[in-house]
Amino acid sequence: MFKNLIVYRIAPGWQCDLTQLEEALARTPFLECGATQERSTGWAAPRGEAHGLLAESVAGQWILRFMAEAKVVPGSVVARRVKEKAERIEKETGRKPGKKESKELKDEAMLDLLPMAFTKQGSMWVWIDQAARTLVLDTGSQARADEVVSLLTEALPGFALALVHTHTSPQAAMAHWLATQEPPAGFSVDRECELKAADEAKAVVRYARHPLDIEEVQAHIAAGKLPTRLALTWDERVSFVLTEGLQIKKLAFLDTVFEDKAADDGGFDTDVAIATGEIARLLPDLIEALGGEAQLGVAASASASAPASAPVLASRSGSVTGPATAPVDTDPDNAPF
Numbered sequence: 001m002f003k004n005l006i007v008y009r010i011a012p013g014w015q016c017d018l019t020q021l022e023e024a025l026a027r028t029p030f031l032e033c034g035a036t037q038e039r040s041t042g043w044a045a046p047r048g049e050a051h052g053l054l055a056e057s058v059a060g061q062w063i064l065r066f067m068a069e070a071k072v073v074p075g076s077v078v079a080r081r082v083k084e085k086a087e088r089i090e091k092e093t094g095r096k097p098g099k100k101e102s103k104e105l106k107d108e109a110m111l112d113l114l115p116m117a118f119t120k121q122g123s124m125w126v127w128i129d130q131a132a133r134t135l136v137l138d139t140g141s142q143a144r145a146d147e148v149v150s151l152l153t154e155a156l157p158g159f160a161l162a163l164v165h166t167h168t169s170p171q172a173a174m175a176h177w178l179a180t181q182e183p184p185a186g187f188s189v190d191r192e193c194e195l196k197a198a199d200e201a202k203a204v205v206r207y208a209r210h211p212l213d214i215e216e217v218q219a220h221i222a223a224g225k226l227p228t229r230l231a232l233t234w235d236e237r238v239s240f241v242l243t244e245g246l247q248i249k250k251l252a253f254l255d256t257v258f259e260d261k262a263a264d265d266g267g268f269d270t271d272v273a274i275a276t277g278e279i280a281r282l283l284p285d286l287i288e289a290l291g292g293e294a295q296l297g298v299a300a301s302a303s304a305s306a307p308a309s310a311p312v313l314a315s316r317s318g319s320v321t322g323p324a325t326a327p328v329d330t331d332p333d334n335a336p337f
Contacts (some may be wrong), residue, residue, distance in 0.1 A: 001275045002125055004140035005240075005248035007283060008149070009293075010133040011160035018057055021128075024155040025054040030067035035115040041068045041147070044123065047268050058272040064126040066148050071117040073110065081109035124148060127276060135161060136279065140249050164246065167291030171244040174227035181213050183232070184289035190231035192241060193217070197225050234282050242286075253278060 030042030044067040045052030056063045085105045086097050097105060125138035126148060135152075137145045153159050177183045178193070193212050197203040205220055221227075231250070233239045237257050241249045257278060287293050 001271045002127075002136075002138045002279065003249075003251050004138055005251060005279070006137045006139060006142065006145045007164045007246070007248075008135040008137075008161040009164050010128075010130075010135055011158070011162075012133060014156070014158045014160065016156060016159070018055055018062065021055045021062065021156070022053060025064065027155065028151065029054070030069075033069050033071055033119060036111050037071070038073075038110070038114065039068065039070045041066070041151075043067070046125075056268075056272075058269050058276070060131065061272060061276040062128040062130070063272055063276075064128070066124040066126055066151075067121065068123070069119050069121045071114050071119055073113050073117045077113060078106065078109050081112060082106050085109065126152075127279075129276070129280065132280065132283075134164075134283070140247060142245075142247075164287065165294040166246065166287055167294050169244070170242055170246050170290060171226050171228070173290050174230045174242065174244075175221050178212060178217055178227060178230070179221045181218075186235050186285050187289060188233045188236075189213070190233055190239060192229070192231035193227060194229040195220050195225040196228050197223075199224070234285060238278050238282050246290075248286075251279075 025043040028042045030044040031040055033040045043054045044065045045054060046056045046063050046065040047053075054064065082102070082105050085108065086102065089101075089105075090096050124144065127136040127138075128134075129136070135149075137148055139145050139148075149161055153161065173184075177189060181189075183189050189212055191207070191209050191211060193207045195205045195217070203225070205225060207217070226244075228244045229241050229249075231239065231241050233254070237254055238251065239254060240251045243249060253274065257274060
């Protein structure tokens with residue numbers, strides 16, 4: 001649960017309860033693609049249960065699950081079908097199809113092929129933290145994030161959002177940490193980094209599984225290359241890669257997070273409590289390390305820090321329910337996210 005993070009600040013005026021959220025999501029449930037439908041999106045039950053709730057609450061943290069399914073039709077197969085149709089028309093009429101007719105033939109070919117196409121599914125975890133006024137999306141794609149944000153803002157009256165911005169840009173901060181070999185308090189620099197030149201050449205240097213406290217890295221930065229990605233560890237509990245756009249990627253919880261977890265613990269509620277509890281503490285520290293939050297747009301009146309206490313295990317009814325494990329993507333490496 002939660003491998004990548006894009007973080008938004010929710011406008012302070014938004015008010016909603018869980019029942020209202022459930023009703024809003026129920027208007028666009030996820031349905032599998034129809035025979036001639038290329039793509040389908042909507043909301044699915046986070047616990048993976050048939051006819052389950054679309055909005056779950058664990059210790060006050062709201063968890064949603066956005067689903068997408070797409071039909072896979074290789075371009076070469078479509079081109080071959082279009083060619084066959086065009087050759088048939090030329091044989092029957094003695095003329096080649098024009099540009100407009102060729103486009104229509106392509107649409108016809110897609111309709112012919114879609115019922116036979118394979119499908120792939122992907123899901124995105126969506127976390128609403130009302131106390132901290134943050135929306136956290138489990139995706140590394142801004143385009144996918146924009147799609148979910150559009151759905152939410154259309155469904156929820158007054159739900160205005162803005163990406164979190166900091167006084168110091170992530171790129172400038174990462175360059176400083178590498179150049180001085182002094183990471184911010186509570187963080188350590190790991191062994192992955194990407195540096196990119198700002199000139200027309202756009203030269204790129206990548207380090208993977210390599211120490212970064214070397215003169216070569218400092219020389220690249222002195223020569224004008226700027227970090228676009230940097231691997232960090234927070235409080236010896238969470239490792240991640242920070243990007244120049246303030247996205248968090250490759251999020252992983254370290255062994256220290258699970259030291260106090262009983263051997264028989266598990267399930268959806270536990271996964272949510274661990275993930276939201278750790279991230280809720282990580283985000284304020286990261287924002288502070290980047291000079292604090294720049295109060296822009298809808299974030300102007302919102303707090304830049306999350307609650308200090310971690311969520312405890314509880315569901316909406318106060319008891320732990322649901323399947324033994326949270327549902328997983330059917331094909332995470334090739335999912336639509």
